[in-house]
Amino acid sequence: NGTAFTGTNTLTALDAYGNTATGFSAAGNNITVTTTLTGAITGLSGTNKLSSAGDFTSGVANLTSLGLTFTGTTGAGTFTFTPV
Template sequence: NNITVSTSLSGSISGLSGTNKLNSASDFVSGVANLSSLGLKYTGAVGSGTFTFTPASGTAVTSGSITINPGSANKFVITGSGTQTAGTSQTITITAKDANGNTVSSYSGSKDLTFSGANSSASPATAPKVGSTDFGTATSVSFTNGVATASMSLYKVESASISVTDG
């Protein structure tokens, strides 16, 4: 009596004997399937939702509400205007994301970030900056719930892809 596992969250379930199904007699020991040891994996958006277990024959069972939290921060997403006039500044937003693209709300406080990807102008030689700190040098940026804003100034006419690292 294969059991299909689904969720009300917008994500996918994998890791079971039939991807999102319990379809092997060995999945159960004394009538119980230990989903952790079987490798149940949820991949997708964070939030609260339920899991439903639907047998091929019989009545489906739905879990109580389960909260899925984001994983640890492993990348930053920088957003701002796609164009900027040399010598001016714009406000950029830096968002800490986990491997699934969820905002990591626990990523908070002052972080030393290093920006790169834009070049200095030639004459006069002026380095791109975040706040008053040149690209390539760590600058303190304050995050609240995984999001920070900063002022970015660029001076060279070029096409640049801005990157940022922590520590």
């Protein structure tokens, strides 16, 4: 079984000036999720990706409500969100 992320886990899309990009859509700007841990990232709109227009609301993606789940090794690690 995987472990769902809990607490306040959000990702904010920023414009070139560091402001929240309130009109951001992952449909045209996919965000790939990677980790330094060994395992699988599931529960998002695409495989290891935020790729749906509804993933961000006013520029913020709530990773908990989107269902981000990690199945794999336990321990300290980093999750990186990269625009494609």
